[in-house]
Amino acid sequence: MSWTLYRHYKGNHYLRLGVGAHSEDLSPHVIYRCLYDNPEARTWLRPQGMFEEQLEDGRPRFTPVARVRLVQPEDYPTVLAFGYDAWGEGKTLPEFIASYEQSRNHLRGTRYLLETLDGLPVAGLNTLRFSACVLGLASVATDPAQRGKGYSSLLVRGVMELHRFLYGDLRFLLFSEVPPSVYERHGFRVLPAEHQRFLPSVAMATGEAPLSVEEGEFLKAYF
Ligand SMILES: CC(C)(COP(=O)(O)OP(=O)(O)OC[C@H]1O[C@@H](n2cnc3c(N)ncnc32)[C@H](O)[C@@H]1OP(=O)(O)O)[C@@H](O)C(=O)NCCC(=O)NCCS
Known part of the structure; x- marks a missing residue:
């Protein structure tokens, strides 16, 4: 699909x-x-x-x-490698990819990728279903050779709109490692200081209403 x-x-x-x-x-x-x-x-x-x-x-x-689709098991080495330069932390690439086998969010999340019309994967992200109306976005990464072409922006917004169509008015959460303005254009806002536990990754959410206590707990357990 x-x-x-x-x-x-x-x-x-x-x-x-x-x-x-x-x-x-x-x-x-x-x-x-x-x-x-x-x-x-x-x-x-x-x-x-x-x-x-x-x-x-x-x-x-x-x-x-481009096309958006669910990541299949055979895509994992390709898609996980997109974030290696940012999150590799001294590991070799095979060690970095293998480390996801112990990652709670990787195991419980649902990943999507963006591919070109000829089927080349160019960007990926993870979705974390915290509750019926709260979806976290995580691990947004684009193939280093494909950056600056608008691919992560298309993938983020495509996945958000697909989920809104399927599930109604969801609240989205994410931690931004790039300037928050990149996500503000998709309706995210920077959350108040009490939710900023993982700086310099900036906690952001969609929606005008303040986060509920339950939603704040989702952020605490994000990583
Ligand atoms: C951050 C990342 C996902 C951006 O992917 P990309 O496909 O190059 O992004 P896009 O081309 O869709 O850019 C969207 C916008 O974000 C801006 N942007 C992207 N990365 C940026 C950065 N590091 N600093 C400032 N702005 C950035 C772009 O300039 C663009 O804005 P514009 O439309 O006004 O020109 C990519 O650089 C990456 O994979 N980095 C390593 C992993 C990472 O840090 N992920 C961030 C998770 S929040």
């Missing part, structure tokens, strides 16, 4: 969720989700022929750019 990400000709990105039949005439419609904050709607429907058509000037309306 994979979900394709598209760039609309006006520049915004979307995640294609599937195709459904119109109830009145059975015509196929693509269901897709914005990867940006659109106040009008986040999930959209469009006749499949129109979704896949070319504009009068010959450009496609939507151009596929």
Whole structure:
């Protein structure tokens, strides 16, 4: 199972969720989700022929750019290696990859990867299901050779919007090791000092409401 990400000709990105039949005439419609904050709607429907058509000037309306899919066991060596330069801590690469076999979050998490249209994995992340409405993001990493192309941003937002579509209005948590502004564009905010236990990794969350006591406990057990 994979979900394709598209760039609309006006520049915004979307995640294609599937195709459904119109109830009145059975015509196929693509269901897709914005990867940006659109106040009008986040999930959209469009006749499949129109979704896949070319504009009068010959450009496609939507151009596929990459795919999101679940990480399979055979992907682990590739995907885990993406974070080796940042988190290797003096281990050899095989030692670093093997160390995940003892990692609680690795064992309980569900990993997703972003791959190019020809199937090359370029970025990965882990999701930690803390409760029915709280999902943690962790271990966001891009292949060093593929950085600076927008891949981790696409993967983070693609996974967030996929989960919102499937499970409703979730709160997301993460610890940022890059400037928080990178995640603020996806709706995260820096949490108050009482939640900052692992600096310089900065605790962040989506949503306006203060964290509940239970949500604060999830952050304590993050690593
Ligand atoms: C951090 C990391 C995941 C970014 O991946 P990437 O695919 O290169 O990121 P993107 O191209 O999607 O960049 C998204 C934005 O973040 C910014 N950004 C990315 N890494 C950054 C860094 N280290 N410092 C400052 N800004 C950074 C980019 O400039 C870009 O902003 P822009 O759109 O305004 O140019 C990648 O450098 C990496 O794997 N690092 C090692 C692991 C790590 O530290 N993970 C961080 C977990 S929070």
